[in-house]
Amino acid sequence: MYQLLHGMRVVECASFIAAPSCALHLQQMGAEVIRIDPIGGGPDYRRWPVSEGGSSFYWEGLNKGKKSIAIDLSSAQGRELATQIITSPGQDSGLFVTNFPQGGFLAHDVLRKRRADLISARVMGWNDGESAVDYTVNAAVGVPLMTGEPVNGDKPVNHVLPAWDLMTGAYAAFALLAAERHRRDTGEGQEVLLPLSDVALTSLGHMGQIAEVLTQGDRPRMGNALFGAFGRDFMTVDGHRIMVVAITARQWSGLVKVLELKSAVAQLESALQVSFARDEGTRFRHREVLFPLFERAIALRSVDDLKVGFSANGVCWSPYRTLQSALTDEPRFSTTGPLFQTLDHPSGHRYPAPGSAATFQGMQRQPIVRAPHLGEHTDQVLMEVLSLSSSQVGELHDAGVVAGVSE
Missing domain, CATH: 3.40.50.10540 (Crotonobetainyl-coa:carnitine coa-transferase; domain 1)
Structure with a gap:
């Protein structure tokens, strides 16, 4: 205090x-x-x-x-x-x-x-x-x-x-x-x-959700997908579930780089005539074609490998944990x-x-x-x-x- x-x-x-x-x-x-x-x-x-x-x-x-x-x-x-x-x-x-x-x-x-x-x-x-x-x-x-x-x-x-x-x-x-x-x-x-x-x-109302529902109707359910940007849970090769979010341009470019998806993403951008790098909303609108790319790439890597790459490239992510494991495994949550x-x-x-x-x-x-x-x-x-x-x-x-x- x-x-x-x-x-x-x-x-x-x-x-x-x-x-x-x-x-x-x-x-x-x-x-x-x-x-x-x-x-x-x-x-x-x-x-x-x-x-x-x-x-x-x-x-x-x-x-x-x-x-x-x-x-x-x-x-x-x-x-x-x-x-x-x-x-x-x-x-x-x-x-x-x-x-x-x-x-x-x-x-x-x-x-x-x-x-x-x-x-x-x-x-x-x-x-x-x-x-x-x-x-x-x-x-x-x-x-x-x-x-x-x-x-x-x-x-x-x-x-x-x-x-x-x-x-x-x-x-x-x-x-x-x-x-x-x-x-x-x-x-x-x-x-x-x-x-x-x-x-x-x-x-x-402050978050725009009243305006949204009055002009567009109720928001549909979308599971663990992040509304309005790129984000969802994915599974690693060693069985860890992680949450990955790319709201900013830097977060997006870092994620694409670590997963070596630059060429695949560029092909999608060309086919759809969009730029995922410039607009987070575009990533959200086309999540159904983006998610499979990232699922396959993340499923080939271990959580430890991803941790190193994500940290070095400014990727926003976290593994899913129980509260008990969070208190013991995440130094930033230390009760000491x-x-x-x-x-x-x-x-x-x-x-x-x-x-x-x-x-x-x-x-x-x-x-x-x-x-x-x-x-x-x-x-x-x-x-x-x-x-x-x-x-x-x-x-x-x-x-x-x-x-x-x-x-």
Whole structure:
């Protein structure tokens, strides 16, 4: 992590990926993040992947470096404590990240009565407030029907990466900081709404896919072929599957050179009256005649031979790997590098944990902090943020309004 946001306090009351990842990004830039957790844990506290003992690696990963206060949010006294923490005074506080519904005791209009300049970043499913998660938004926006081979017909092909969750979390962090800058200039707080559906729709629009479908119809399935340029998976003579991409002219010329296809490609260009070197779209349009040439050439070579030639000639490619083999066989994915630090986690496991994906040149990375035990910082938050005495904190524990570790 870094210290760029040192002094900033963010309160998080959220589950799953998008909102917790928003607060995680802010924490890794130096903000203090206080999680308000239900006693016993929220709906994602045991979410897979889990350890053999049932501890969630997922929860540990998304909540590194945060503080946890465990509160009985079903009680009026507990909800009042949460409200006080969220709206606590201070120039660098009053920043709230949540995926709770717009109504209820965490509604922005309710909270702003306690602090008028409060900034709430609220992750939602649909923009009308209806429930949705990444996988249902992805189904609704049409991506699974663009994924897969033509033989899949009208059968959807889901993917394992929750892209809209991850993009929404990153966008929420950006939006919250933009709102915080606006507050510094004007003194005004506001609620920022971040529906997964809006992130999905605008992202497809930014990439030209809305214009495409409105003018040309739905994109057909094309398997592992790269849309709009030359790219696909191929098999080497020694049984390795590789992904090869040629978007730029240099990537194309290097690929043709390594595979010794200059003459064969020139013959195709002459017959079709085109230039593959100048236009990536031309390579895509004629992929059905190009692919067999490259299949045969790659099938005659070993992956080690190709690696040498590709590296020397600027070819864009990669072997297909499992995640386990990627971590062990690809030095650029090493967990011993500066992105990671090996920590002892609440699950009892010791393993490398990542910090910030951004590297700020000339700035020192700070130590990565493990995720908290549930309620680990209950007393600290109550005393430091709400200025409660130890006896007042003890009374809250006795009443079951708050809990510490293993209570």
